[in-house]
Amino acid sequence: MTRPSTDRAPESRDGGVNTGTRLDTVRIRAARAVIAPVFLDTPLFRCEALESELECTVSIKLETANPVRSFKARGTELVASQIADRGERAVVCASAGNLGQALAWSGRRRGLDVTVVASRHATATKLDRIRALGARLELVDGDHELARERATAIARHKGIRLVEDSLDVETCEGAATIGLELVEALPSFDVVLIALGGGALATGVGHVVKSCAPGAEVICVQPQGAPAMTRSWHQRRVVITGPTDTIADGVAGRRPILAVLDDLLLVADDAVLVKETSIVAGMRMLLHHAGLVVEPSAALGIAAILEDRDRFAGRHVVTIVCGSNVDLDAYSSWVGTAAVDRS
Amino acid sequence: MTRPSTDRAPESRDGGVNTGTRLDTVRIRAARAVIAPVFLDTPLFRCEALESELECTVSIKLETANPVRSFKARGTELVASQIADRGERAVVCASAGNLGQALAWSGRRRGLDVTVVASRHATATKLDRIRALGARLELVDGDHELARERATAIARHKGIRLVEDSLDVETCEGAATIGLELVEALPSFDVVLIALGGGALATGVGHVVKSCAPGAEVICVQPQGAPAMTRSWHQRRVVITGPTDTIADGVAGRRPILAVLDDLLLVADDAVLVKETSIVAGMRMLLHHAGLVVEPSAALGIAAILEDRDRFAGRHVVTIVCGSNVDLDAYSSWVGTAAVDRS
Numbered sequence: 001m002t003r004p005s006t007d008r009a010p011e012s013r014d015g016g017v018n019t020g021t022r023l024d025t026v027r028i029r030a031a032r033a034v035i036a037p038v039f040l041d042t043p044l045f046r047c048e049a050l051e052s053e054l055e056c057t058v059s060i061k062l063e064t065a066n067p068v069r070s071f072k073a074r075g076t077e078l079v080a081s082q083i084a085d086r087g088e089r090a091v092v093c094a095s096a097g098n099l100g101q102a103l104a105w106s107g108r109r110r111g112l113d114v115t116v117v118a119s120r121h122a123t124a125t126k127l128d129r130i131r132a133l134g135a136r137l138e139l140v141d142g143d144h145e146l147a148r149e150r151a152t153a154i155a156r157h158k159g160i161r162l163v164e165d166s167l168d169v170e171t172c173e174g175a176a177t178i179g180l181e182l183v184e185a186l187p188s189f190d191v192v193l194i195a196l197g198g199g200a201l202a203t204g205v206g207h208v209v210k211s212c213a214p215g216a217e218v219i220c221v222q223p224q225g226a227p228a229m230t231r232s233w234h235q236r237r238v239v240i241t242g243p244t245d246t247i248a249d250g251v252a253g254r255r256p257i258l259a260v261l262d263d264l265l266l267v268a269d270d271a272v273l274v275k276e277t278s279i280v281a282g283m284r285m286l287l288h289h290a291g292l293v294v295e296p297s298a299a300l301g302i303a304a305i306l307e308d309r310d311r312f313a314g315r316h317v318v319t320i321v322c323g324s325n326v327d328l329d330a331y332s333s334w335v336g337t338a339a340v341d342r343s
Numbered sequence: 344m345t346r347p348s349t350d351r352a353p354e355s356r357d358g359g360v361n362t363g364t365r366l367d368t369v370r371i372r373a374a375r376a377v378i379a380p381v382f383l384d385t386p387l388f389r390c391e392a393l394e395s396e397l398e399c400t401v402s403i404k405l406e407t408a409n410p411v412r413s414f415k416a417r418g419t420e421l422v423a424s425q426i427a428d429r430g431e432r433a434v435v436c437a438s439a440g441n442l443g444q445a446l447a448w449s450g451r452r453r454g455l456d457v458t459v460v461a462s463r464h465a466t467a468t469k470l471d472r473i474r475a476l477g478a479r480l481e482l483v484d485g486d487h488e489l490a491r492e493r494a495t496a497i498a499r500h501k502g503i504r505l506v507e508d509s510l511d512v513e514t515c516e517g518a519a520t521i522g523l524e525l526v527e528a529l530p531s532f533d534v535v536l537i538a539l540g541g542g543a544l545a546t547g548v549g550h551v552v553k554s555c556a557p558g559a560e561v562i563c564v565q566p567q568g569a570p571a572m573t574r575s576w577h578q579r580r581v582v583i584t585g586p587t588d589t590i591a592d593g594v595a596g597r598r599p600i601l602a603v604l605d606d607l608l609l610v611a612d613d614a615v616l617v618k619e620t621s622i623v624a625g626m627r628m629l630l631h632h633a634g635l636v637v638e639p640s641a642a643l644g645i646a647a648i649l650e651d652r653d654r655f656a657g658r659h660v661v662t663i664v665c666g667s668n669v670d671l672d673a674y675s676s677w678v679g680t681a682a683v684d685r686s
Contacts, residue, residue, distance in 0.1 A: 037528075041384060042386070043386065043409065044381070046410055048410065048475065064634065065388060066386065069634060287636070291668075292636070293635070293636055324634040325634075326634070328630070328631060
């Protein structure tokens with residue numbers, strides 16, 4: 001049973017429903033000509049092996065089979081292209097790892113000087129890849145919010161472009177190209193489950209789905225241990241939380257951005273929180289039934305189904321597997337010795 | 344340094360070089376309209392994380408992110424479509440698991456009655472998926488060659504179509520669509536490494552590469568424990584071997600087909616054998632550096648690089664990751680506890 005968003009009727013100039021967000025469907029369509037093709041038209045396939053246990057039809061949108069193993073380069077391609085077109089030479093961002101890796105990739109390709117600020121506690125393999133891609137990596141003794149502050153200071157001091165994930169509309173519109181691929185290839189899905197962190201992926205995909213396939217339900221999923229944006233969505237105001245406590249490092253923010261929340265309120269039908277045990281169970285299912293090693297954020301959708309089977313029973317659910325940058329030793333400790341535990 | 348095949352010059356009607364095989368590039372191009380899109384345009388990406396250890400540029404062509412987790416459906420889509428168009432209702436094949444799963448998928452979609460004959464010792468997860476897809480599964484107490492004999496007997500007895508992997512040109516031309524995607528997306532690669540079993544993948548991709556990008560080297564890779572086709576290629580005659588001894592179940596045939604060997608002789612620049620330890624090392628590298636769980640056959644290309652680094656040093660090598668249907672308990676026992684062993 002879907003919940004059409006009949007309260008948002010006016011058509012925008014591209015024929016889709018106008019969602020009222022900062023995002024623009026015409027720009028999103030045009031973005032596909034800017035983003036390197038290796039990040040576009042990612043696999044979208046039904047995974048029947050997952051279905052008997054989940055009691056619904058499950059399609060996977062796989063964003064990990066590319067040079068940076070996450071969807072983030074769709075956005076950084078737009079940002080880096082814009083910077084290069086303006087003749088600027090340098091850029092800085094804060095990142096839990098995936099944005100930084102993607103910006104390093106997109107920046108290197110265009111000869112940009114890329115600085116990434118990250119927490120010293122970020123996933124080691126993400127930091128290794130950022131360095132390997134030639135970016136300058138600066139680590140802070142604190143969490144992602146401190147990295148954001150430090151990146152802002154660097155941008156101001158050096159007079160260079162600061163890329164702010166989710167706030168910069170290019171990061172949302174890059175992610176939104178995933179939404180175009182969903183509605184074009186699979187017009188009939190009932191629900192899309194989207195990992196919710198800063199909100200770029202959720203507002204991006206949500207905007208396109210609500211614009212082009214408004215009958216489908218857009219559900220954002222966040223860990224209970226990092227609930228800031230979900231709480232903000234439910235309370236319709238920015239809610240800042242204390243320290244996060246989740247293995248899903250890619251979505252562990254504490255300070256939602258108002259402009260992003262405003263967009264999310266326009267395109268999300270729901271935002272739910274899931275337990276760490278469900279995230280791990282989701283990772284295990286993706287390994288055992290789909291052969292996919294994923295990072296915790298990428299298992300949030302499966303976790304949401306596991307926690308509320310009745311809600312999804314019999315429906316066609318798309319889950320976006322958004323990243324696979326994971327430390328294998330940590331992965332092994334979460335999921336079990338990869339195979340022996342077939343729970 | 345590539346070895347252009349200057350001894351095969353005449354142009355065929357589609358503008359490519361005529362290779363002289365049974366395959367037809369015009370038919371291969373047309374096949375893309377018949378094959379379900381979910382199996383086409385698979386990811387092709389450079390994997391830099393693999394490169395420092397392998398000392399060459401490595402691109403992965405990923406054939407596992409689809410409903411049957413291998414490339415085989417490219418061929419079974421053609422076969423099943425042909426059968427359905429003729430108004431026939433039933434089909435049988437012998438399979439180590441991947442062809443059977445793919446034929447079950449393609450046949451179910453077209454209302455065909457599919458029978459798969461497999462060895463009782465085939466990978467359990469492959470047999471489970473064949474059953475789950477609604478095919479009739481018949482097991483034989485012997486190896487893949489006995490399954491082939493039994494499938495032939497069933498076809499004769501029931502008067503139904505027998506699908507013979509690699510002999511039926513559709514199985515080769517389906518696989519050949521991978522070759523089109525390679526030469527169209529990546530015109531500049533130096534080498535393609537192809538898992539060699541019955542020969543459908545090798546003759547298919549080899550035909551297109553030699554036809555459309557004749558400067559690239561086509562190297563087939565087979566396990567030392569299942570060397571029949573490789574020995575046949577080197578001796579230019581069919582060499583039948585004794586029992587196979589390899590974990591790479593997908594390529595473990597003993598009786599090469601003459602017509603396929605003849606094609607392979609026209610398109611392969613080399614055929615090499617690799618050790619089991621190299622296959623395992625390749626699987627481990629694909630897990631650790633690319634986040635990919637693959638079946639042993641899919642690691643043959645990496646194994647070939649590991650065994651002859653000088654040959655590939657500094658070149659751009661494409662390896663086709665052809666399947667990921669693997670029992671996770673066996674996988675774990677080969678690769679180590681997935682993560683802790685970072686060798």
